[in-house]
Amino acid sequence: MRSYDFHDFSRAGLRFGRWAAWLRIGLAACVLPMALGSAPATAVETGPQMSLSSVETETGGTLLVKIDCRRMPASGRMPNVSFGDQEVYLFPHPGQTKRVYAGLVGIPLSARPGPAALTVAWGDSAQRRSESVAFVIKPGTYGEETLKVDPRHVRPSSKDLERIRREQEELKQIYASGSRSRLWQGEFQIPVPGEMNGPFGTRRLFNNELQSHHTGMDFRAQTGDPVHAAGAGVVRLTKDLFYSGNAVVIDHGAGVFTSYSHLSRIDVKVGQRIEKGRTVGLAGATGRATGPHLHWGVKVNSVNVNPLTFIRVIERLSGD
Ligand SMILES: [Zn+2]
Numbered sequence: 001m002r003s004y005d006f007h008d009f010s011r012a013g014l015r016f017g018r019w020a021a022w023l024r025i026g027l028a029a030c031v032l033p034m035a036l037g038s039a040p041a042t043a044v045e046t047g048p049q050m051s052l053s054s055v056e057t058e059t060g061g062t063l064l065v066k067i068d069c070r071r072m073p074a075s076g077r078m079p080n081v082s083f084g085d086q087e088v089y090l091f092p093h094p095g096q097t098k099r100v101y102a103g104l105v106g107i108p109l110s111a112r113p114g115p116a117a118l119t120v121a122w123g124d125s126a127q128r129r130s131e132s133v134a135f136v137i138k139p140g141t142y143g144e145e146t147l148k149v150d151p152r153h154v155r156p157s158s159k160d161l162e163r164i165r166r167e168q169e170e171l172k173q174i175y176a177s178g179s180r181s182r183l184w185q186g187e188f189q190i191p192v193p194g195e196m197n198g199p200f201g202t203r204r205l206f207n208n209e210l211q212s213h214h215t216g217m218d219f220r221a222q223t224g225d226p227v228h229a230a231g232a233g234v235v236r237l238t239k240d241l242f243y244s245g246n247a248v249v250i251d252h253g254a255g256v257f258t259s260y261s262h263l264s265r266i267d268v269k270v271g272q273r274i275e276k277g278r279t280v281g282l283a284g285a286t287g288r289a290t291g292p293h294l295h296w297g298v299k300v301n302s303v304n305v306n307p308l309t310f311i312r313v314i315e316r317l318s319g320d
């Protein structure tokens with residue numbers, strides 16, 4: 001198994017310049033006078049001021065967007081922010097005054113490296129305006145590894161395939177129906193004290209035949225070690241899943257979910273509101289696992305993102 005060095009990640013990870021690197025758009029999007037030659041326009045529609053935490057990010061990264069609506073008419077609707085078909089949930093920016101919002105964008109591992117853009121739209125149906133905010137997606141530098149697991153988890157039976165399909169559908173529904181409001185406060189924490197021994201994004205070859213990407217991050221843990229919630233939220237799933245084994249999924253709101261897999265025991269219930277640090281269960285080796293460990297996953301708007309860069313982005317929210 002690859003050894004891991006935090007330094008590698010900070011080098012390859014998002015190079016967050018200071019907020020000085022912000023892109024600013026729509027500062028004063030002026031509506032042209034209806035008839036040229038008329039008196040200077042007094043009807044000036046002011047758009048939101050929008051900034052990104054970084055002008056470049058890598059596949060599997062998380063981007064933080066700040067939307068300042070203070071110059072917009074107070075009666076206007078909230079702007080819409082999207083990245084392709086990904087809708088970004090805006091929430092009041094915790095470090096800013098009223099009418100300044102933040103939102104998170106998940107960059108899929110499968111995203112094509114190169115120029116990319118967010119779209120921000122505002123105004124009512126009579127006068128809808130939009131702008132693009134450009135950034136660059138860099139290819140993530142993720143390794144490869146080969147793993148040996150129970151053949152059942154590489155060549156599932158037709159009955160298992162049916163179960164996998166049902167479970168994937170259930171998870172998809174959960175990730176698509178999270179709380180729009182932010183349910184966490186402050187920073188996120190890594191759920192176990194053990195060393196990280198399975199990086200995010202690694203291309204994996206199971207039993208020399210099945211290829212996949214590592215969608216979360218593995219941490220050293222013994223069977224029975226407590227696993228803690230990374231942030232406050234609501235438990236949305238507690239279930240024995242075919243691949244993940246005993247799993248817990250927490251909705252943190254604003255498009256953010258975390259999951260905890262291969263547990264030997266689950267200690268929370270669906271619908272339960274939990275605080276950061278609450279024990280959600282005990283580590284184990286259930287499901288497709290080579291031995292006891294914790295697989296920790298983070299999703300932003302249904303996109304699997306690198307948990308460590310996600311944690312750093314959230315730190316910026318409270319530190320700004
Ligand atoms: Zn894993």
